[in-house]
Amino acid sequence: MDASLKELAKLEKLASSSGSSKGKSPSIDDSIDSLLRSLREAKDSIQSGAATPDSFSSLSKKVESSKKDIDERQKEVYNSLARFGKALDKRFTAPLPSYQPMFTSPEAVVALERTVAAHFLRTGQFETAETFIEESGVDIxxxxxxxxxxxxxxxxxxxxxxxxxxxxxxxxxxxxxxxxxxxxxxxxxxxxxxxxxxxxxxxxxxxxxxxxxxxxxxxxxxxxxxxxxxxxxxxxxxxxxxxxxxxxxxxxxxxxxxxxxxxxxxxxxNLGMGRQVPLRVVGDIGGGGALARIEKGRKVMRERKSEWSQSDELPIEIPLPVENRYHSVFACPVSKEQSTEQNPPMMMNCGHVITKDSLQKLSKPGGRVKCPYCPEESNLSTALRVYF
Structure with a gap:
């Protein structure tokens, strides 16, 4: 991946207005700006009556020189783009998978556009968000x-x-x-x-x-x-x-x-949103190897004709980083029951977590609770609800 990123950095440098060139040609933006200044100066000279035949000859040479500089810089950009493409092909040997269009219904299109707009807002890209909302017409x-x-x-x-x-x-x-x-x-x-x-x-x-x-x-x-x-x-x-x-x-x-x-x-x-940006999670997990593993699994099972589910499922485990391991369900280690809104997880002073019902059943007169996993005792009134 380092080679691809290195070529991408070179391409960005060449394409930018301040990028340096191996040759002596200035950037495309600088060449065009210089040509525009020469054209404006020639126009002013003609309008003031100060133009001479040499002025037109000089302008013609300027146009040819600018064209040559732009052609040289474009050639460098195209060469760098070709090297970047080769680096990508070398890194990603498997072709990209093809899927049926997923966002075809009007409802799906609106949901996708709303998600993208919310992503721009949440990441602080407010000008981009305003432009996207204006051009897409999505209601936020x-x-x-x-x-x-x-x-x-x-x-x-x-x-x-x-x-x-x-x-x-x-x-x-x-x-x-x-x-x-x-x-x-x-x-x-x-x-x-x-x-x-x-x-x-x-x-x-x-x-x-x-x-x-x-x-x-x-x-x-x-x-x-x-x-x-x-x-x-x-x-x-x-x-x-x-x-x-x-x-x-x-x-x-x-x-x-x-x-x-x-x-x-x-x-x-407080707004009812997760702690991570949804599109970033999708990109990190999918681009981090999940899509490649899924496509490889689909290909192998298709070749072996061993599709095992009518729900388009695959027996593949996707390794996730720690920050993407979510625990939406808590099972009490004492009662073995899943927590609910009426029976939420509660943390004792020692740090161990059990459900509220188990906590109350273990409580002694006076509100003291003996932890089933360590010698410490907690106070029933100081137990805190845990949110996953």
């Missing part, structure tokens, strides 16, 4: 554009180290986040605390501690160990000592970078 809820514009404005603020817009959103949606047992709001305050602590030299400990007293209290019961680490790391300041201490992870840039995908995940969940 206006609120969807507003929601994703708000999302990317908050993400942009997080990249700049400004957590205020994100905290404002978490404040409005605190009940939703608490129901999901999301650590987002605490992590935002943790990020701001570390920034205040390490922003200056010497460290601004009084300001950071004042921020901690004002914001960490509501999270102490749930994140007591983490809050204690945030307070104890002060003894290892300045940052050079902190980076070589047991609290080195608090000085890592990833502490702040992880906030962006976490916020996007919770924001989309």
């Amino acid at each position: 809820y206006p609120e969807l554009h507003t929601h994703f514009l708000d999302l990317h404005q908050i993400i942009t603020a997080l990249k700049a180290g400004n957590i205020a817009p994100a905290l404002e959103w978490t404040g409005r949606n605190r009940a939703f986040l608490e129901a999901r047992a999301s650590p987002l709001e605490f992590y935002l305050h943790r990020s701001q605390y570390i920034r205040l602590l390490l922003a200056t030299h010497p460290p601004n400990v009084p300001t950071a501690l004042a921020y901690a007293r004002a914001n960490f209290a509501p999270f102490y019961i749930r994140y007591d160990a983490e809050v204690n680490r945030l307070m104890n790391c002060i003894i290892y300041l300045p940052i050079a000592r902190l980076q070589a201490s047991p609290y080195a992870d608090l000085a890592s840039p990833t502490l702040h970078l992880d906030l962006e995908p976490m916020f996007a995940k919770e924001y989309c969940a």
Whole structure:
């Protein structure tokens, strides 16, 4: 794949207006712009009466020179395109499979166009989305554009180290986040605390501690160990000592970078959407080898005449990366029953998960629950519902 990407980079460089050439010919855009300037100058000279026979002769030479430069650059582009095609053919030896058209009905076409438009909006390509919506005529809820514009404005603020817009959103949606047992709001305050602590030299400990007293209290019961680490790391300041201490992870840039995908995940969940972009998942899985495996399996079974299903199924296992392994159904390890809305998965303080009915059956007087998998006991009232 590296060879194909290398040839593609060369092709992009040649096709761009700033791409360098092996020869001395300028880019096609530069040649055309130069020719247009010469034509405008010749037009102005004719209109002002200052044109001479030499002017026309010079213009003719300019046209021929520009044509030669464009032809040379186009030849280089075509040669690079041919090399790129050969690299692709060498990498992908099997021909592309042919299928019957899948999006033929009006409903399917509208669903596909709506998915593409939502993809552009969700990935922050707002100008492309507006052009696509205008040209396709697809109907998109206006609120969807507003929601994703708000999302990317908050993400942009997080990249700049400004957590205020994100905290404002978490404040409005605190009940939703608490129901999901999301650590987002605490992590935002943790990020701001570390920034205040390490922003200056010497460290601004009084300001950071004042921020901690004002914001960490509501999270102490749930994140007591983490809050204690945030307070104890002060003894290892300045940052050079902190980076070589047991609290080195608090000085890592990833502490702040992880906030962006976490916020996007919770924001989309609040809209009823998955944490991953659907079209990107389809491209990653399908383009990552699934289509090739499926086509190979179909070919083998067709040759052996061993089609085993009337539903166009294939006995093929597709390996998926960890982020694409979804668990929409939870089976309780105690009762062996699948969870439902009335009997959801519940996480105990020790981290083990069982269903709500099993949790209540294991509870003792006083609301204490003995975990069936470890020696720890939990409180029935502090068990959290788990969302998969």
